[in-house]
Amino acid sequence: xxxxxxxxxxxxxxxxxxxxxxxxxxxxxxxxxxxxxxxxxxxxxxxxxxxxxxxxxxxxxxxxxxxxxxxxxxxxxxxxxxxxxxxxxxxxxxxxxxxxxxxxxxxxxxxxxxxxxxxxxxxxxxxxxxxxxxxxxxxxxxxxxxxxxxxxxxxxxxxxxxxxxxxxxxxxxxxxxxxxxxxxxxxxxxxxxxxxxxxxxxxxxxxxxxxxxxxxxx
Numbered sequence: 001x002x003x004x005x006x007x008x009x010x011x012x013x014x015x016x017x018x019x020x021x022x023x024x025x026x027x028x029x030x031x032x033x034x035x036x037x038x039x040x041x042x043x044x045x046x047x048x049x050x051x052x053x054x055x056x057x058x059x060x061x062x063x064x065x066x067x068x069x070x071x072x073x074x075x076x077x078x079x080x081x082x083x084x085x086x087x088x089x090x091x092x093x094x095x096x097x098x099x100x101x102x103x104x105x106x107x108x109x110x111x112x113x114x115x116x117x118x119x120x121x122x123x124x125x126x127x128x129x130x131x132x133x134x135x136x137x138x139x140x141x142x143x144x145x146x147x148x149x150x151x152x153x154x155x156x157x158x159x160x161x162x163x164x165x166x167x168x169x170x171x172x173x174x175x176x177x178x179x180x181x182x183x184x185x186x187x188x189x190x191x192x193x194x195x196x197x198x199x200x201x202x203x204x205x206x207x208x209x210x211x212x213x214x215x216x217x218x
Contacts, residue, residue, distance in 0.1 A: 011166035014188030051141030172198030
């Protein structure tokens with residue numbers, strides 16, 4: 001069977017892992033701990049997937065960058081407290097295994113740190129299925145196309161045969177900048193109408209819809 005795409009690049013949080021709510025709540029708690037302005041739910045969800053500097057610029061525009069590590073440290077404390085209750089979307093592990101078995105190259109492009117992604121991959125048992133991964137602390141963060149360009153070069157796949165799958169406009173914008181098709185996951189951090197503004201090949205409403213689309217069309 002001829003595959004439409006050779007390389008499938010997944011965002012992690014909010015796309016494979018049901019963690020958007022935990023991330024937003026942890027960010028709000030970190031700001032509260034430090035007596036900083038607390039972002040509302042929409043603001044906190046907007047920065048999911050961005051690197052630390054870009055996230056801080058958006059939600060705390062007047063904050064001295066020297067204090068960014070303090071926010072990051074408090075965020076990490078709160079996220080780790082919630083981490084044990086954070087799981088993959090039902091069916092995600094089986095879908096990744098099936099796509100791997102069908103011969104697709106699989107990768108992750110995430111706003112997580114390398115330490116955070118490695119921990120998540122080990123905890124979920126998915127590490128062996130991904131041929132390459134890139135994190136925000138290894139170069140440019142989303143929406144810069146650097147992660148996708150690096151993954152395509154590493155795996156020897158061109159832009160026409162690559163699909164970026166994500167739940168935020170940062171994922172969609174990164175794909176557009178890299179000349180790559182995108183698939184929107186409207187069950188994660190950002191609203192469906194915002195994802196559709198980037199003209200993805202499809203935009204699904206739930207994880208089962210994502211699984212069906214990829215198994216039938218990718």
